Amino acid sequence: GAVVSQHPSRVICKSGTSVKIECRSLDFQATTMFWYRQFPKQSLMLMATSNEGSKATYEQGVEKDKFLINHASLTLSTLTVTSAHPEDSSFYICSAREVREGEKLFFGSGTQLSVL
Amino acid sequence: SQKIEQNSEALNIQEGKTATLTCNYTNYSPAYLQWYRQDPGRGPVFLLLIRENEKEKRKERLKVTFDTTLKQSLFHITASQPADSATYLCALNRGYNKLIFGAGTRLAVHP
Numbered sequence: 001g002a003v004v005s006q007h008p009s010r011v012i013c014k015s016g017t018s019v020k021i022e023c024r025s026l027d028f029q030a031t032t033m034f035w036y037r038q039f040p041k042q043s044l045m046l047m048a049t050s051n052e053g054s055k056a057t058y059e060q061g062v063e064k065d066k067f068l069i070n071h072a073s074l075t076l077s078t079l080t081v082t083s084a085h086p087e088d089s090s091f092y093i094c095s096a097r098e099v100r101e102g103e104k105l106f107f108g109s110g111t112q113l114s115v116l
Numbered sequence: 117s118q119k120i121e122q123n124s125e126a127l128n129i130q131e132g133k134t135a136t137l138t139c140n141y142t143n144y145s146p147a148y149l150q151w152y153r154q155d156p157g158r159g160p161v162f163l164l165l166i167r168e169n170e171k172e173k174r175k176e177r178l179k180v181t182f183d184t185t186l187k188q189s190l191f192h193i194t195a196s197q198p199a200d201s202a203t204y205l206c207a208l209n210r211g212y213n214k215l216i217f218g219a220g221t222r223l224a225v226h227p
Contacts, residue, residue: 004159041124044160091157095159103150103165104150104162105160105162107159107160112157
């Protein structure tokens with residue numbers, strides 16, 4: 001199956017700093033990628049849909065100026081958490097569809113962000 | 117509002133038994149429903165997809181049913197093994213492109 005690589009797997013940062021998370025499709029091209037966040041024992045919450053070459057589409061309640069998404073190529077999308085605060089601490093996961101695989105999503109391994 | 121409900125309590129079963137997990141939804145008319153497995157600290161992994169016009173789907177020891185009248189899907193793992201212990205998520209499409217997840221049910225299979 002298709003492989004999605006996410007980096008870093010874990011990051012600890014100070015409050016007020018920005019953190020960038022990378023999501024790469026390794027063996028396929030992904031025109032669309034999806035960013036989710038997950039709190040412990042809770043559902044994956046869709047944050048935004050990242051479209052290659054155009055602006056991301058954010059879900060209701062997600063601040064686009066805080067969570068900057070860039071999808072500059074068919075294999076790379078980045079999520080930058082700007083001016084991070086402790087309440088932004090969460091598990092962030094990206095995913096993508098491979099056209100030949102239909103509607104299923106392939107997920108990265110996730111990034112655990114801890115803001116001190 | 118649209119809701120996806122999975123049993124939040126962990127399901128504990130004995131090795132060799134069949135595990136049955138439930139996914140109920142409201143205010144949705146999904147074209148398809150998917151099940152994923154998630155291990156701690158990892159991203160979900162796709163297991164099965166079932167479409168609205170399908171009643172049942174099987175893959176090895178896994179079976180999924182989809183009742184659009186009851187707005188419910190059941191996920192079965194037969195001959196369960198300790199390695200099946202994980203959290204299982206159901207997900208429904210919202211519109212063409214988006215996938216919305218339930219909170220998942222944690223399954224623990226004991227030797």
